[in-house]
Amino acid sequence: MQELTSAGSLDDFLGRLARAPERLLVLDYDGTLAPFTPERDRAVLYAGVAPLVEAIIASGTVVAFITGRSVATLSPRLPWTDIDIFGAHGCEHRDRQGRHHRVLLPADALLALERIEQEMRNRGLGLAMECKYGTIALHWRHAPDTLRTDIQQALPAILSALPASVFGAPFDGGFEFRARAANKGTALKILLDRHPQAAVAYLGDDLTDEDAFAALPAHGLGVLVRPALRPTRASVWVRPPAELLDFLSAWIAKDPARTS
Ligand SMILES: [Mg+2]
Incomplete structure (x- = not known):
């Protein structure tokens, strides 16, 4: 210690x-x-x-x-x-x-998270996704590099469209969209x-x-x-x-x- x-x-x-x-x-x-x-x-x-x-x-x-x-x-x-x-x-x-x-989460946060979930599924990234109440985590810790690249390529467009009630941040082994509440x-x-x-x-x-x-x-x-x-x-x-x-x-x- x-x-x-x-x-x-x-x-x-x-x-x-x-x-x-x-x-x-x-x-x-x-x-x-x-x-x-x-x-x-x-x-x-x-x-x-x-x-x-x-x-x-x-x-x-x-x-x-x-x-x-x-x-x-x-x-x-x-x-x-x-x-x-x-x-x-x-x-x-x-x-x-x-x-x-x-x-209690604002309606625009819930809607934004729904859209992110759909966008990730549309891109074939559903298996990397962990959807929870108020957050969506994208995991690449044990995934092939190509998956990480695919996720990272999807991020800028999503981040630029987020309402103020949601933010995106990296974590150890992935990236997560989260309600600010x-x-x-x-x-x-x-x-x-x-x-x-x-x-x-x-x-x-x-x-x-x-x-x-x-x-x-x-x-x-x-x-x-x-x-x-x-x-x-x-x-x-x-x-x-x-x-x-x-x-x-x-x-x-x-x-x-x-x-x-
Ligand atoms: Mg931990």
């Missing part, structure tokens, strides 16, 4: 964790807790992660997920049912009671409003996770989880899987029930 901002920030956070009245651990899934796979439906948690997260939940920490996936594709991959899952970069939310919520930061703020006294950490790997890092309070901890370092707002860099397991183990070690 490497501190990126100030020396001692990780130890300071872990000290707060032991003293805090509440603990909140917010997690991305793909690339963070689960390695990328050619078939996204086969992405599973790194070995050893599930029992550690289980122990963290059992110790009283509130655990939640914020993902670019839809809630429907993430929830079957998790062994926990009574946790919050924010999907589609915060456009949708399944709460701990199993109730589903959607951010929500992002991982707005999702994290919902959790922070619910747990204002919590010691909070957010773990993520991708550019879209930067919105969540930016939304953390000054006393929170942003943890970039990826094999290679890149510019980030996170304050700690963790290389998976070994250092990820170390971080989760350190969290458990600060459980007040264990340390008191």
